[in-house]
Amino acid sequence: RKEVEQDPGPFNVPEGATVAFNCTYSNSASQSFFWYRQDCRKEPKLLMSVYSSGNEDGRFTAQLNRASQYISLLIRDSKLSDSATYLCVVNAMNYGGATNKLIFGTGTLLAVQP
């Protein structure tokens, strides 16, 4: 089982739609979770961190479900400029506990259509 799994998509949605991505992680002890955005052929950029209580940044809402080991990203009122690949990122664990190493999912491709 991969440490971080995402549906690769593509998710094709019309402008204005609400779209949600899920990501599952294998290590129940993982502590830090992030969503990164990557435009085609560009570098990844941090979109938002994911906190236990859930957090919102404008049209974007991230949530963490520790019991089921998944994190989600909800995008409301999709814009054409939201078209990108969204990477789920989790910190790695080892026998000593949490590490500073990040594990990246393979990404979910979102295409917002006019």
Place this chain on the structure above:
Amino acid sequence: EAQVTQNPRYLITVTGKKLTVTCSQNMNHEYMSWYRQDPGLGLRQIYYSMNVEVTDKGDVPEGYKVSRKEKRNFPLILESPSPNQTSLYFCASKEGLGLSYEQYFGPGTRLTVT
């Protein structure tokens, strides 16, 4: 402008011809790392450095070398490139070791080894 730069951005080379990809950051960050990104595999860490003269292997270090003689620079060296090292490479840096620090990526280097 705070940034991570990489050079070259694109490189086509032949098997066995040594090459170096440079990485430089102007944010006085302690932590730097190299990733490769391949379809279906996501970003995988090659090497990282916690400070000057302190480097360690990531998940896929075989065939690569790094050095950290100055805080701002972290070159990636391929002594004898092979076709399986054809990939998109990203350098990244962050202020410190902790997971709360945002990781900044360079623009990427697309390497093709024939």
